[in-house]
Amino acid sequence: MTKPLISVVMCVYNGEKYIYEAIKSILAQTVTDFEFIIVNDGSIDKTEEIILSFNDARIVYIKNEKNLRIIKSSNKGVDISKGKYIARMDSDDIAVPDRFEKQLKVFDLYPGVDIVNANAYFLTEDGTQYREQKSLTTTFSFETLRFLIYLQNFIYNPTVMVKATQVKKYRYFDDESREHIEDYDLWLRMLNDGCICYTIEDRLFYYRDNSTSINHTKKSSQVERMALICNEMLGKSFNFRFDQPSFEILLAEGGKIDFASIKKINQEIIKYTSLIKEKYPLSKTAYNEMNLWRKQKVIVVTLKSFKQISIKAKISLLLFLASHLGWFTYKSVRTLIKRTIFTKYRNRV
Numbered sequence: 257m258t259k260p261l262i263s264v265v266m267c268v269y270n271g272e273k274y275i276y277e278a279i280k281s282i283l284a285q286t287v288t289d290f291e292f293i294i295v296n297d298g299s300i301d302k303t304e305e306i307i308l309s310f311n312d313a314r315i316v317y318i319k320n321e322k323n324l325r326i327i328k329s330s331n332k333g334v335d336i337s338k339g340k341y342i343a344r345m346d347s348d349d350i351a352v353p354d355r356f357e358k359q360l361k362v363f364d365l366y367p368g369v370d371i372v373n374a375n376a377y378f379l380t381e382d383g384t385q386y387r388e389q390k391s392l393t394t395t396f397s398f399e400t401l402r403f404l405i406y407l408q409n410f411i412y413n414p415t416v417m418v419k420a421t422q423v424k425k426y427r428y429f430d431d432e433s434r435e436h437i438e439d440y441d442l443w444l445r446m447l448n449d450g451c452i453c454y455t456i457e458d459r460l461f462y463y464r465d466n467s468t469s470i471n472h473t474k475k476s477s478q479v480e481r482m483a484l485i486c487n488e489m490l491g492k493s494f495n496f497r498f499d500q501p502s503f504e505i506l507l508a509e510g511g512k513i514d515f516a517s518i519k520k521i522n523q524e525i526i527k528y529t530s531l532i533k534e535k536y537p538l539s540k541t542a543y544n545e546m547n548l549w550r551k552q553k554v555i556v557v558t559l560k561s562f563k564q565i566s567i568k569a570k571i572s573l574l575l576f577l578a579s580h581l582g583w584f585t586y587k588s589v590r591t592l593i594k595r596t597i598f599t600k601y602r603n604r605v
Contacts, residue, residue, distance in 0.1 A: 260314075262290035262356060263339030263420065267329040268347035272302040274464065275347045276309075277383070282345060283312055287356040290343070291316050293333045298323035303347075327428045327438045334423050342423050344439075346414035348469065350379065350462040359417040362454050370422050370446065371453040374415040376461040385601040386462055396549070398452045399542040403532050404549055405447050406486045407506060407525070413439035415461045422451060436474045437481050444489060462604075479508045496531055498524050506553065510560035515572035518558055525550045551583040552592050559596050 264282055268275055282292055293316045294307055307317055318336070320329060334342060341363065343356065359372040377386040401410060426445055428438045447453060466472070483503040490496050498506070502521045505511040513521075529546045532538055558573050565573070583589055 258338070260289055260291045260339045261360075262287070262341045262343050262417070263333075263337030264290055264292045264343045264345055265295070265330065265333035265337060266293070266345040266347055267295045267297055267326055267333065268299065268303055268307075269297040269323060270299045270301045270303060271347035272299075272306060273348070274383075274466070275303060276306050277350055278345065278347050279307070279310055279315075281351045281353075283310070283314070284353050285351070285356045286354050287360060288314075290314060290356070291338060293318065293337060295329045295333045296320065297325065297329045325435070327430045327435065330428045330438065331430065334420075334427065337420060337424075339420055341417050342420045343417040344414050348464045348466045349414050350383075350464070351415075352460050352462075355415075355460040356417070358456055358458060358460060362456065363417075363419075366452075366454060368452055369454045370419050370451040371411065371443070372417045373411045373453055373455040374460040375455065375457060376412055376415055376463040377459050379462040379464045379604070380601070381465055381467060383462075383464065384604055386604050387599055387601045388459070388595060389463075396455070396545050397539075397541055398454065399539060400545040400549075401453055401455075402447050402450075403538075403542075404546060405443060405453075406490055407528075408549075408553070409440045409443070409482070410455065411439070411443045411453060412461065412463065414463065422446060433481060433485070435481075436470050436478050437485070440482060441485060444485065448489060448493060475508070479504050482507050490528075494528075494531060494535065496528060498528070505557060505561075509553075509557055510564065511557075512564055512569075513557070513561050513573070514565070514569040515576050518554060518573060518576050521557065522550065522554050525553070548586060548588065551580070551586065552589055554580075555583065555589060556592065556596060559593070 266278070292314050295318045296304055296307065298320045304319065318332065345351065355374065359374065362369060362372045376389060378389055379386045396404065404410070426442055429441050434441045483500060487497045487500065487503065499520065502517065502524055505513055505517065506521055529550065533543055555577070558577060561573065562570055
């Protein structure tokens with residue numbers, strides 16, 4: 257295969273527990289014109305043995321003799337890729353069979369799109385049950401996502417398909433300050449320069465809730481670094497910066513908060529939205545979507561903080577929500593509350 261349509265890039269380190277299912281889900285795609293670049297980042301378990309057990313000419317196996325970590329390994333996979341598009345994959349997740357098919361259709365319909373993102377299911381660690389994501393809606397207009405990406409990462413790295421020319425141009429920024437948030441930094445830089453991301457409403461992916469993943473073990477450092485680089489870019493692009501503690505609570509979707517802090521977070525987002533509206537010819541649709549997102553986000557932060565705060569703080573937050581009862585008239589807000597409070601799992605066949 258000299259020029260595949262898609263290059264799938266997957267990096268793995270000690271992934272013996274889940275990698276077989278991940279590889280199998282890619283090889284079972286309805287679109288077959290791809291190369292599957294698997295970068296084994298110095299694994300010391302049975303990862304290599306499992307990869308080599310697959311007899312498929314589309315697999316391009318790269319072995320790092322020592323652990324180079326995710327940024328260098330991802331860039332290595334990107335550099336050797338030959339496809340028109342690059343699809344990312346994680347070694348503990350599962351792609352549905354028509355993932356590539358549906359993503360390619362978007363590129364065919366909208367040639368100006370640079371990134372095709374997709375919604376996902378969340379999978380229990382043992383892989384037996386799944387549920388819909390609890391987070392906010394990700395299917396905003398291109399225009400809205402362009403400005404909200406600074407306040408929330410709506411793009412799931414292992415679900416994306418991106419024009420290869422763009423990934424090769426921007427690359428993953430190889431710096432310690434971007435470690436564990438290298439994908440978010442990439443989307444920030446691309447969208448800040450005007451690249452367009454389209455999110456498919458369908459759930460094309462099972463994102464495993466892996467207790468050993470970076471999102472679990474490095475969550476606090478992720479949030480701190482996200483807040484720092486976002487504030488840096490907001491300052492340069494919009495001459496605006498969030499209050500750092502408030503920003504970290506916003507990005508983490510919860511923390512030790514009370515009436516005053518949640519009120520401040522709400523006001524900061526209003527200030528940012530108003531600034532964007534003044535600086536850019538923001539459409540009415542985008543402005544309304546940004547305001548709806550603000551209401552959803554503040555409610556989620558409030559609800560997710562309840563387990564971490566005192567009775568007194570809980571009462572103050574309830575008073576805050578009571579003072580904004582009008583927000584609950586939106587169907588999307590009520591749906592979000594149900595997802596946040598009542599987690600409904602289904603058995604996976």
